[in-house]
Amino acid sequence: MARVEMARVEMAKIERTKSSIKRRLVWSVVASQALLAAGLLCAGVFYTYRRLLSTLDANMQAHAMSLAALVRYSEDTPAKLYFDSTLTPQSVDPQHPDLYAVWRENNELLTRSPNWPKQLQLTNGANHWNFESSGIPYHGIRLSRVPVLDREEGVPRPETLNILYASPTLHLRSQIKNTAIFIAISSLVLLSVTVLLALWGIRKGLLPLQNLADEAALVSANNWQLHLPPQVEEVEELHPLTESMTRMLSRLERSFEQQREFLGNAAHELKTPVAVLKSTLQSLLHRPRSSEEYRAGLEQSLQDLERLERLLEWMLRLARAEQWAHGALRRDLEVVDVTVTCEAAVERIRAWAESRRTQVHLLTNGTALFRADPEDLQLVWTNLLENAVRYSPEGSSVEVAVHSNNGGPARITFQDHGSGIPASDLPHIFERFYRGDPSRDRATGGFGLGLAIAKGLIAAYGGTITADSTPGKGTRMTVELPAGGTPLELSTNH
């Protein structure tokens, strides 16, 4: 119950922190649009301001020049400079007239507009400046050394003038404001249209994902096929996902299939020993028998049970080896010397081999280090040795050789001098429960599992195991272990 509760809390947490692609996309669209609008606004305002200002400057320059034209020499002699105020140019804004002042070379004020502010501070040398006069913002320019246009005989060199001219910038401000408002409103309209379009596009764009999810929901242990609708296959971005899903499904199917097959094989293999046991007991009970007969029957049954027990144990070993080979089990591995595990296996088998008058010889050339569980390796060697000894005639020998390669891949061979394996059986000997000759194998106590276990374990360590056999001469089993012995990861197993 506590577990269920925990799972529910976990789910709720996920629910709360769930992020939506749609929301994220819309937000990013909105943000980029807003940024764009702001940029546009700034650029628009700046540009408008510059344009208006340069227009104003040009305007004021023209006005200033026309002021310069109004400075004339009088008819008197010597000719005096004077300002003809009758022709003063009209102001841009009649309500806030322009300001101007004209100085002669010697800084003598020639004229100035009536509204010229008394306390106007001018920065020396600046040709443009902004200021406020009685609350009205002004922009002014300075024209230096403007020659007097009027020509008078007797004046050798035309005098030059310094002119200041300023116009109010109120209208400029209001124009900028209007531009800003226009840009802002059109951006807002564009933004909302974009959001709607983005929502529609995203929904349409994510539809294949929904389709894929619907299809994936149909996959089960009985239906491993993932049917990809065309609208999903068309989407390029979904390809990595669908490909890995298809790969994962086929891996799962294979491993499911193997489990099912194993279960089927196991059930099938168990039936015969159970049938033997059952029939023994039934025929014992069929009618009253002497105590000797009962005793013999019970002893037989016990033997049958022991055989059944061994079969079960082997099947469990195989199941473990296959699980391990599929990466379902993770264990701690240590660096072991393959030679040492071979020696241990030979020791384990020696007494039994000698009881069958078979010699076991071990040939090694130094250490062969490998990362593995030593029990696994010993089990493989024992299985291969048992097989070799089992099919060896009396008085023959079995040779085990470990070829280490200075930390490189190691090769271990098991050579017997038995009757060999028929070529037709050779491709099948590593299949579980495969027995080339069932009656003979039964007589020798095999179940047809030893080689399957060996293959499963060796495959788990990334190695290979092969058999070659010459009928009448013997069989050689060759195990190749990769350098270092890093077990295969689940992902690279298939």
Place this chain on the structure above:
Amino acid sequence: MRVLIVEDEPRLAENIARSLRESAGYAVDIAHDGQEGLFLAESNTYDAILLDLMLPNLDGKQMLTRIRSAGQHTPVLVLTARDEKESVVALLNAGADDYLTKPFDLGELIARTKTVIRRGKGQPSPVLTIGDVELNTVNRTVQRGGRNIVLTAMEYRVLEYLAHRPRAVVSKSELLEHLYDYNWEKFSNVIEVYISGLRKKLNDGSSRQLIHTLRGQGYMLQD
């Protein structure tokens, strides 16, 4: 009746054979692989064959096909560890008369063996009736006119075989063939001994004989 067991697991074969001998009174031969089974089936006449499927040399289904294509009608009861529908259907289509999945019940095995033998000889009922003689093949009892008749094992076997083939002439050699297994020396004069014993026990006082002797041909059970 004589039955052939083809089974590679010697213990199982021995247990089945013992049961068939003890509780059905059948003569039983055992073959441990398909080749041997095929040889025995071809060289002897059996009333039924119990056939395991997983056999060395020649598997059960191949052997069955060979027997059937050679025109043998012997009923075949298949013993299989597989119980998938397809393989059962395939077996029956290959000519099997019945099947049993391992591990089976010995009682059921015997009952089914009796059934395939009976049906093979055109006798649907387990109680065979010839005139007023009733032969119950289930509990191996014989009655005549409601009176129990106690027979020896061999006498019963002779009568049972004849009763399965009423009104047919059965030669002495056929009787020998179906009453003894492979390991027995066959002497035809023992049949005469059993027949005369049967005649005495079945005699109900009338001069009417059930078992007729056809000189030079054999015997016939007829009311």
